[in-house]
Amino acid sequence: MATRLSDVAARAGVSVKTVSNVINDYPHITAHTRAKVEAAIAALDYRPNVSARSLRKGRSDFIALAIPEMASAYFAELGAAFSRAAKKRGITVLIEQTEGESAAEQLVLDGMRGQLIDGIVFSPITSTPAKIGAAASGKPLILLGERTTGGTFDHVAVDSVQAAFDATTHLISLGRQRIAAIGVGGGGASGTGAVRRKGYRKALKAAGIAHDPALELAGTGYHRLDGAASMRELLALPEPPDAVFCFNDLLALGALRTLADAGLSVPGDVAVVGFDDIEDGRYHSPSLTTISPDKEWLAEHTVALLLERIAGSGEAERRSLTVPYTLEIRESTAG
Amino acid sequence: MATRLSDVAARAGVSVKTVSNVINDYPHITAHTRAKVEAAIAALDYRPNVSARSLRKGRSDFIALAIPEMASAYFAELGAAFSRAAKKRGITVLIEQTEGESAAEQLVLDGMRGQLIDGIVFSPITSTPAKIGAAASGKPLILLGERTTGGTFDHVAVDSVQAAFDATTHLISLGRQRIAAIGVGGGGASGTGAVRRKGYRKALKAAGIAHDPALELAGTGYHRLDGAASMRELLALPEPPDAVFCFNDLLALGALRTLADAGLSVPGDVAVVGFDDIEDGRYHSPSLTTISPDKEWLAEHTVALLLERIAGSGEAERRSLTVPYTLEIRESTAG
DNA sequence: CTGAAAGCGCTTACAG
DNA sequence: CTGAAAGCGCTTACAG
Numbered sequence: 001m002a003t004r005l006s007d008v009a010a011r012a013g014v015s016v017k018t019v020s021n022v023i024n025d026y027p028h029i030t031a032h033t034r035a036k037v038e039a040a041i042a043a044l045d046y047r048p049n050v051s052a053r054s055l056r057k058g059r060s061d062f063i064a065l066a067i068p069e070m071a072s073a074y075f076a077e078l079g080a081a082f083s084r085a086a087k088k089r090g091i092t093v094l095i096e097q098t099e100g101e102s103a104a105e106q107l108v109l110d111g112m113r114g115q116l117i118d119g120i121v122f123s124p125i126t127s128t129p130a131k132i133g134a135a136a137s138g139k140p141l142i143l144l145g146e147r148t149t150g151g152t153f154d155h156v157a158v159d160s161v162q163a164a165f166d167a168t169t170h171l172i173s174l175g176r177q178r179i180a181a182i183g184v185g186g187g188g189a190s191g192t193g194a195v196r197r198k199g200y201r202k203a204l205k206a207a208g209i210a211h212d213p214a215l216e217l218a219g220t221g222y223h224r225l226d227g228a229a230s231m232r233e234l235l236a237l238p239e240p241p242d243a244v245f246c247f248n249d250l251l252a253l254g255a256l257r258t259l260a261d262a263g264l265s266v267p268g269d270v271a272v273v274g275f276d277d278i279e280d281g282r283y284h285s286p287s288l289t290t291i292s293p294d295k296e297w298l299a300e301h302t303v304a305l306l307l308e309r310i311a312g313s314g315e316a317e318r319r320s321l322t323v324p325y326t327l328e329i330r331e332s333t334a335g
Numbered sequence: 336m337a338t339r340l341s342d343v344a345a346r347a348g349v350s351v352k353t354v355s356n357v358i359n360d361y362p363h364i365t366a367h368t369r370a371k372v373e374a375a376i377a378a379l380d381y382r383p384n385v386s387a388r389s390l391r392k393g394r395s396d397f398i399a400l401a402i403p404e405m406a407s408a409y410f411a412e413l414g415a416a417f418s419r420a421a422k423k424r425g426i427t428v429l430i431e432q433t434e435g436e437s438a439a440e441q442l443v444l445d446g447m448r449g450q451l452i453d454g455i456v457f458s459p460i461t462s463t464p465a466k467i468g469a470a471a472s473g474k475p476l477i478l479l480g481e482r483t484t485g486g487t488f489d490h491v492a493v494d495s496v497q498a499a500f501d502a503t504t505h506l507i508s509l510g511r512q513r514i515a516a517i518g519v520g521g522g523g524a525s526g527t528g529a530v531r532r533k534g535y536r537k538a539l540k541a542a543g544i545a546h547d548p549a550l551e552l553a554g555t556g557y558h559r560l561d562g563a564a565s566m567r568e569l570l571a572l573p574e575p576p577d578a579v580f581c582f583n584d585l586l587a588l589g590a591l592r593t594l595a596d597a598g599l600s601v602p603g604d605v606a607v608v609g610f611d612d613i614e615d616g617r618y619h620s621p622s623l624t625t626i627s628p629d630k631e632w633l634a635e636h637t638v639a640l641l642l643e644r645i646a647g648s649g650e651a652e653r654r655s656l657t658v659p660y661t662l663e664i665r666e667s668t669a670g
Numbered sequence: 671c672t673g674a675a676a677g678c679g680c681t682t683a684c685a686g
Numbered sequence: 687c688t689g690a691a692a693g694c695g696c697t698t699a700c701a702g
Contacts (some may be wrong), residue, residue, distance in 0.1 A: 052679035054386040076411035260620035285595035387695035
């Protein structure tokens with residue numbers, strides 16, 4: 001039905017081996033032979049069948065990126081960066097939405113799409129490293145996001161403790177005294193909330209400010225809705241905060257919405273810092289001060305490491321990459 | 336190396352055919368046989384090899400969604416909806432970022448990932464139906480977005496003329512007289528800008544308002560940046576508008592930013608309407624009035640139609656689906 | 671229901 | 687460089 005390698009070989013008057021060599025850019029092909037083959041490929045509009053190739057080679061040049069939800073701005077931007085980084089290297093990214101709980105594990109469990117996938121980058125919500133270890137199907141796997149526990153996987157993350165320290169210290173440097181934190185309970189098993197709170201508390205302590213549990217809001221998620229609700233709680237306090245460090249930008253945008261509704265000025269009454277540097281925050285009014293992880297760096301290095309693992313013999317030691325970040329000071333703290 | 340179908344058959348004491356029957360849910364399997372096979376599958380942790388299956392059956396149960404950029408909120412939300420709709424039906428969505436120009440055509444040209452993909456949903460930016468027709472590799476293809484020209488493909492779109500008419504009429508009903516439009520030049524060959532302008536002008540005409548070319552801004556793209564720049568142009572006019580209909584929400588969010596910077600009140604001084612209903616607009620302050628296409632409906636029906644085409648004998652007549660929408664009135668016009 | 675076998679379209683030793 | 691052939695792991699007629 002479809003044109004096959006052998007059709008191309010017949011038309012070019014060479015062996016299938018030679019056609020395969022041309023397609024795969026192997027050496028020892030004369031320019032003349034190559035030209036003949038390429039002409040035949042063009043004439044027949046031939047495209048290699050990736051299923052056959054994948055079956056034969058045991059490699060598909062597909063990798064998966066498993067994220068909680070692709071419509072969330074941070075992950076959407078990450079997905080875009082991964083796709084670009086992978087395309088540059090001739091491989092394709094399959095984006096999997098885990099949508100929380102068990103679905104995440106199930107993905108890994110389900111054998112990485114029936115062996116179609118060469119490796120996976122996994123941003124877990126509820127899965128602990130132990131669970132993932134039990135479920136992993138032996139293919140290369142890189143974890144994204146903070147890992148409090150050791151685990152046996154490569155992992156890539158921002159130094160969240162340091163970043164949270166920097167964000168909080170920035171607020172302190174503005175003279176703020178009652179600095180709240182929104183999102184301390186978030187991030188599930190990957191411990192985002194716990195890790196960022198650590199940096200937050202550390203900064204307070206370094207400045208001689210006692211941390212007030214009433215100012216640490218857990219919330220139920222990391223979306224605008226949660227940020228808005230947490231901010232309402234904070235405003236209802238007998239002594240509301242004069243600054244808020246939100247553990248991601250969506251929380252911060254929700255908080256800003258509540259502050260606007262309450263008629264409070266930002267940063268006049270309350271200064272706000274986020275985390276992630278999503279595009280919405282840059283255009284918001286006021287624009288959002290935030291921790292900006294280098295997403296391109298993250299995608300590039302993670303894809304490179306994964307491909308190294310896929311190609312590698314296997315037993316290299318576990319690697320841990322730290323993503324560079326900057327603190328982007330914008331109107332929400334420097335109006 | 337990996338466990339194969341034959342390993343499962345051997346362990347269960349049945350033929351490979353029977354194992355295959357169990358996996359593919361074919362009839363005429365006794366409960367006892369099924370149980371034996373399933374036990375063997377579980378014991379060996381067997382997962383079918385999708386490359387082999389795909390090679391043999393000529394179907395992969397993968398479809399592609401080709402969109403301009405996945406980090407753009409509307410497309411991110413669409414991608415999420417497609418993934419869910421597909422997963423429900425046991426198929427997987429491969430999201431391709433075309434990033435504009437020729438890349439879009441290239442995707443279609445490149446033979447849909449070497450025949451891995453069963454069909455494609457394509458949201459073109461610059462490709463005309465004619466170009467796509469020439470490049471299509473014969474597999475089912477559905478176009479997303481307005482098609483001014485006929486084309487020979489199935490397509491799914493909002494009735495943008497009517498939606499733009501509704502949005503503009505809403506502004507007129509608020510008593511606005513100088514209603515600008517941002518984005519009239521956008522959407523490339525798919526003609527989003529032209530189609531929405533048509534509805535916009537129609538509404539003005541119906542209300543007896545002459546349309547003023549100075550109030551129709553083309554801009555270069557459909558992002559916040561473009562909306563912000565266009566709004567600045569409008570404010571520099573001798574007679575600035577008292578309302579703006581932006582052809583997508585990103586343009587509207589950019590415009591709102593410019594208005595905030597200029598110290599103008601929304602909707603007091605200028606009322607703003609968008610198109611797409613992305614989450615950012617719902618939480619923005621002021622929240623954004625917008626045309627809200629039913630994205631779940633879109634994804635569900637498009638996936639269903641594509642699967643019908645893939646399964647179908649082929650020569651059914653071209654189908655055109657119209658996506659339902661509502662006008663969501665929020666603070667930016669009803670503060 | 672079973673068993674033996676062909677074939678999907680590649681890649682890759684193997685012998686020249 | 688070429689040619690003939692095996693084999694990746696499935697599905698599916700085919701004969702029983």
